[in-house]
Amino acid sequence: MKTKWLPFFIACIFTSFCCAQSADFTVPDTACQGKPVNITNVQPPSAISYKWSFCSGNAATEPDGDNIGNPNQLLNGPSYITLVQDGPDYYTFTTSATNSKIVRCFFGSSLTQFPLTITDLGNFGYASGQMRGIQVKKDNGVWYGFVANGNTLLRLVFGASLSLTPSAQVVSLNSLYATGLAITKEGTDWIGFFTEEGGNKLVRLDFGPSLGNNPLVTDLGNIGQLVGPTCIVLEKENSNWYAFICNIANNTLTRIEFGTSLVNPLPGGTNFANVSGLYLNAGITLINDCGGVTGFVTNMRIQSNFCIVHLVFKAGLGGPITGYHIPNKGVLNQPYGISEVVRQGDTLYAFVANFGSSSITRMYFPSCTAASRPFDTGPNPLPVAYADTGSYNIQLTVDDASSVQSSKCRKIVIIPKPVISLGKDRVFCQGQNALLDAGAGYSLYSWSTGAATRTITVDTTGTYWARVTNSGNCDAADTVKVTVKKSAEALVDTTICQGLSYLAQQALQTQNGIYRDTLKMVSGCDSIVTTNLKFEECPLLIWFPNAFTPNGDGVNDFFKPQGEHITKYLLQIYDRWGTKVFESVNINQGWDGTMNGRVAGTDVYTYDATFETLQYPGVSHRETGTFTLAR
Numbered sequence: 093m094k095t096k097w098l099p100f101f102i103a104c105i106f107t108s109f110c111c112a113q114s115a116d117f118t119v120p121d122t123a124c125q126g127k128p129v130n131i132t133n134v135q136p137p138s139a140i141s142y143k144w145s146f147c148s149g150n151a152a153t154e155p156d157g158d159n160i161g162n163p164n165q166l167l168n169g170p171s172y173i174t175l176v177q178d179g180p181d182y183y184t185f186t187t188s189a190t191n192s193k194i195v196r197c198f199f200g201s202s203l204t205q206f207p208l209t210i211t212d213l214g215n216f217g218y219a220s221g222q223m224r225g226i227q228v229k230k231d232n233g234v235w236y237g238f239v240a241n242g243n244t245l246l247r248l249v250f251g252a253s254l255s256l257t258p259s260a261q262v263v264s265l266n267s268l269y270a271t272g273l274a275i276t277k278e279g280t281d282w283i284g285f286f287t288e289e290g291g292n293k294l295v296r297l298d299f300g301p302s303l304g305n306n307p308l309v310t311d312l313g314n315i316g317q318l319v320g321p322t323c324i325v326l327e328k329e330n331s332n333w334y335a336f337i338c339n340i341a342n343n344t345l346t347r348i349e350f351g352t353s354l355v356n357p358l359p360g361g362t363n364f365a366n367v368s369g370l371y372l373n374a375g376i377t378l379i380n381d382c383g384g385v386t387g388f389v390t391n392m393r394i395q396s397n398f399c400i401v402h403l404v405f406k407a408g409l410g411g412p413i414t415g416y417h418i419p420n421k422g423v424l425n426q427p428y429g430i431s432e433v434v435r436q437g438d439t440l441y442a443f444v445a446n447f448g449s450s451s452i453t454r455m456y457f458p459s460c461t462a463a464s465r466p467f468d469t470g471p472n473p474l475p476v477a478y479a480d481t482g483s484y485n486i487q488l489t490v491d492d493a494s495s496v497q498s499s500k501c502r503k504i505v506i507i508p509k510p511v512i513s514l515g516k517d518r519v520f521c522q523g524q525n526a527l528l529d530a531g532a533g534y535s536l537y538s539w540s541t542g543a544a545t546r547t548i549t550v551d552t553t554g555t556y557w558a559r560v561t562n563s564g565n566c567d568a569a570d571t572v573k574v575t576v577k578k579s580a581e582a583l584v585d586t587t588i589c590q591g592l593s594y595l596a597q598q599a600l601q602t603q604n605g606i607y608r609d610t611l612k613m614v615s616g617c618d619s620i621v622t623t624n625l626k627f628e629e630c631p632l633l634i635w636f637p638n639a640f641t642p643n644g645d646g647v648n649d650f651f652k653p654q655g656e657h658i659t660k661y662l663l664q665i666y667d668r669w670g671t672k673v674f675e676s677v678n679i680n681q682g683w684d685g686t687m688n689g690r691v692a693g694t695d696v697y698t699y700d701a702t703f704e705t706l707q708y709p710g711v712s713h714r715e716t717g718t719f720t721l722a723r
Contacts, residue, residue: 115139115490115500124566125509128464128475131486137471139490144468146476148485148501149440149457151379151386151433154402157422157455159446163210166195170445172272172323172375172429173452176228178235178254184431184443186452187223187239194219194226194239194248198255203434203441203454216260218246225273225286225323225429228254231303238303240270240286245297245307263306268295272324272337275303276354283354287321287337294318294337294348298355316346316361323375323429326354327385329409336376338389339363343370345389345413367415369401377442378403379433382485382503385409388455390427394448399424422453430455438466438487460484462506478506507564510534514558514572521617522578525551528558530570536561550574577617582668582696584718587626588638595639595720596623603627609720611694619668621696623718634658634713636699639720642685651699651719652682657706666698673697685721694723 113136123129134142169190176183182199184207192215197207215223222242229236237248237258243265248258268288275284275297284297284307292314297307320341327334335348345367349360375390387403401415426448433442438459443452459466462480478484487501510531518526529547530537537544538559550556553576559569586594593600596607604626611619634655640648651665651674658679665674665683673692674683685692701715 113498115488115498117486117488117500117502119486119502119504121503122505122507122564123478124564125481125506126477126479127509127566128477129504130475131473134471134473134488136490139471140494141490141492142469142471142473143489143492144473145438145459145466145487146468146484147460147463147466147478148438148487149435149459150483150485150503151381151440151457152384152483153457154418155421155440155442155455155457157420157424157453159423159449159451159453160206161452162450163195163197163207163452164212166193166210166212167191167445167450167452168193169447170195170428170450170452171223171447172225172240173431173443173445174226174228175431175434175441175443176254177434178230181254182434182436183228183254184452185226185228185237186445187226187429188450189221189223192219192221192223194223194237196254197452203436203439203456213248213258216246216248218244218260218262222269224271227273227275227284229275229277229282229303231277231282234304236303238273238275238284240273243267243269245270245286247303249304265295265309268293268309268311270295272322274324274326274335275299276326278333278354281355285324285326285335285354287318287324289320289322289340292318292321294321294324294335296355312359315348315359317344317363318346319344321346322373325376325378327378327380327409329380329385332410334409336378336387338373338376340372340374340392343373345370345373345376347409347413349410364413367401367403367413369398369415369417371398373401374428375430375444376403377430377433379440381433381435381440382487382501384503387413388430388442389415390424390430390444392426392428392447395423395425396420399427400444422455423449423451424453425449425451427453478504481506481508507562507566509566510560510562510568512558512560512568512570514556514570517573517575519575519577522576524576525549526574528556528572530558530560533562534560535563536567552576579617579620581620581622583622583624584696585624585626586638586717587628588717593638594623594625595722596625601625609696611696619695634701634703634715636701636715636717637719638717639722640682640685641722643723650682650684651697651721652676653679653701653715655679655703658703659706659709660704660712661701662703663699663701666700667692668695668697679703685723692721694721696720 116135118133167188173186180201184197186195194213196211198209225240235250239246245263247261250258270286271289272287282299294312296310299307319339321337324337333350337346345364347362350356372392378387389401404414425446427444428447429445431443440457442455462478464477489499540557557571561567607623609621636653640651663676673687
């Protein structure tokens with residue numbers, strides 16, 4: 093039974109580890125500021141572990157930097173530097189040409205700290221003041237270092253660990269003199285290139301399947317108008333290989349186009365003479381981060397904000413190149429070589445050799461703080477939102493620290509949400525309206541009324557909202573409260589004695605009827621008074637006017653009744669809200685149209701009078717009604 097199941101068990105293990113599926117996932121290319129971003133199609137669906145980073149360092153942004161000085165004062169005119177990871181540990185190797193030294197810095201497992209150990213590897217009896225480019229690579233379990241050393245290539249053999257003291261071997265380059273150096277693996281073979289600054293040449297090194305072999309040296313000549321070529325970097329994009337070379341003598345860049353193979357016998361070359369910011373450009377590095385390549389070039393200028401240029405490849409490595417200066421964040425002083433860009437956790441790092449100050453600058457692209465949460469550890473992460481606009485990297489690592497570890501990084505661009513304002517709440521009078529405007533420049537409009545236009549006109553009380561959508565499909569909404577104040581209306585039944593008149597509809601009325609008056613208010617909406625006027629025969633005891641005009645002309649300036657033989661008299665006058673504005677016990681004392689020393693406005697007022705007459709002593713009479721104060 094054991095024999096029967098053993099092959100199947102081995103096959104399962106082989107399938108799990110040798111044929112493991114690469115990390116991958118799907119996110120939209122763009123998303124809206126502040127809105128959740130869904131992550132779907134996570135692969136593989138059943139890995140041992142998942143590590144998500146939603147706000148990792150982004151080389152498309154600008155780096156920070158600090159200067160770590162001259163480690164143990166071993167550097168004198170450093171030119172080239174390389175950054176290498178060996179297991180959990182990180183090392184830099186720097187060529188110091190002026191004093192013919194190779195300096196190794198050991199950072200341990202964190203690139204944030206000062207080097208833990210600094211080693212003078214010396215010159216092995218071969219290295220000279222012509223030392224320039226340096227590369228460190230691991231091949232079949234063995235670490236090799238290569239140094240461009242005039243007309244020789246110095247090969248350092250470290251063995252299984254970069255912490256060991258290497259042995260040195262000399263590889264003759266015949267009459268060629270190496271300056272910049274780049275080595276990579278293509279398929280099963282190791283291929284390298286060096287520049288010859290004095291001869292304006294590009295030379296290929298073909299090591300075959302092992303870096304322990306002496307390379308086949310091929311002089312490719314001057315490709316792409318090389319003029320004082322220094323540093324060189326190699327990068328592959330969409331199956332095509334490219335090299336980029338700094339021409340320090342005429343402030344240009346050269347791109348070498350190899351096609352699909354670095355051993356192409358007839359590579360093409362293009363010179364870029366108009367890349368902004370280049371001046372004494374010596375070092376160059378590229379990083380393919382989240383599917384997009386970014387570059388940085390060092391200018392050998394004394395400490396200033398012109399020491400480093402950010403390269404932009406909007407159409408990919410085969411398209412045009414633009415550049416712009418970025419701030420000097422790490423006390424750069426005549427910077428020469430710049431190392432590879434390495435990601436540690438959520439931060440990207442690169443190191444620069446400052447020829448002018450014999451120091452090293454550490455550049456870094458720290459993680460952002462805009463994500464609603466920094467990480468996740470599951471196969472189905474919850475949605476994440478970004479508070480700020482910009483470009484962000486979402487990175488997934490599966491089966492971390494195992495033989496089948498795999499990572500995938502995708503870029504997402506967060507676009508701004510619309511800013512909409514319907515303004516302050518509106519209050520207006522009945523019969524008027526308000527124009528509500530959601531603003532210009534949006535692709536879609538949606539109102540609570542069902543309208544799909546930029547503006548609407550409203551004339552009724554309510555709360556109105558509008559939602560707008562911009563070209564990036566981001567939306568936003570706002571509400572406004574509209575209050576329509578109705579005109580104040582009053583219905584008054586008034587009966588007066590036949591033969592008298594009543595002021596209504598701007599005239600003295602002497603007939604029964606319904607009369608409407610609109611009273612204009614200084615603030616607020618107009619008031620409407622409807623008077624149901626009736627006349628009847630009545631004994632003449634006391635008569636109250638229906639209006640008075642306290643304008644100081646000596647005519648009808650006071651409101652007071654007329655009557656004879658009136659005793660025990662009390663007159664009280666109220667405004668429309670029931671507030672008493674006047675009181676008198678003297679029939680000859682009238683109201684002058686003021687309240688608490690202030691002039692009362694045009695309006696309808698109510699009077700309430702009680703009195704007795706000599707004709708009917710002891711019998712109390714009451715008269716009530718309204719009158720108009722007109723100004």
